[in-house]
Amino acid sequence: GNRTFTMIKPDAFEAGHSGDIIKMIEEAGFRIVAGKVTQLSAELAGKFYEVHQERPFYGELCEFMSSGPIIAMILEKDNAVEDFRTLIGATNPAEAAEGTIRKRFAKSLGENAVHGSDSDENATIEGNFFFTQFDEV
Numbered sequence: 001g002n003r004t005f006t007m008i009k010p011d012a013f014e015a016g017h018s019g020d021i022i023k024m025i026e027e028a029g030f031r032i033v034a035g036k037v038t039q040l041s042a043e044l045a046g047k048f049y050e051v052h053q054e055r056p057f058y059g060e061l062c063e064f065m066s067s068g069p070i071i072a073m074i075l076e077k078d079n080a081v082e083d084f085r086t087l088i089g090a091t092n093p094a095e096a097a098e099g100t101i102r103k104r105f106a107k108s109l110g111e112n113a114v115h116g117s118d119s120d121e122n123a124t125i126e127g128n129f130f131f132t133q134f135d136e137v
């Protein structure tokens with residue numbers, strides 16, 4: 001697939017890292033095809049992360065993801081999902097490789113700066129959660 005979905009999470013947005021993160025994304029060869037600044041309600045965060053509802057961190061995750069503004073974006077590039085997961089680095093910033101977005105900007109396992117879809121199927125589902133075809137270029 002040639003598209004993925006990302007969010008700049010509330011920690012990174014609040015800290016003023018959105019510009020630097022978008023710069024890293026563009027320099028890695030991704031094109032932004034849709035984007036918006038928005039804030040999730042706890043209910044919508046719960047719906048977005050529904051697959052994690054049995055996990056012990058689900059409540060904390062939904063609370064955090066609705067705690068402030070985020071930037072949602074659809075990104076285009078060959079091999080988008082896999083290449084974007086490489087660019088963001090491991091979920092836990094302590095394990096994230098040098099040069100990754102999470103190595104530079106993530107604060108903790110929970111507050112880890114960015115989201116990246118984990119499959120082509122989820123990239124489509126997640127993109128459609130935030131955008132309609134009229135929002136995409």
Ligand code: ATP
Pocket residue numbers: 057060061090091109110111112114115116117118
């Ligand atoms: P994302 O889906 O945000 O790209 P991921 O695929 O790297 O992250 P998942 O295992 O799908 O990681 O977890 C989703 C999100 O839940 C993580 O990005 C992180 O913010 C949060 N999370 C995961 N594990 C924990 C944990 N043990 N404690 C708190 N939050 C966690």
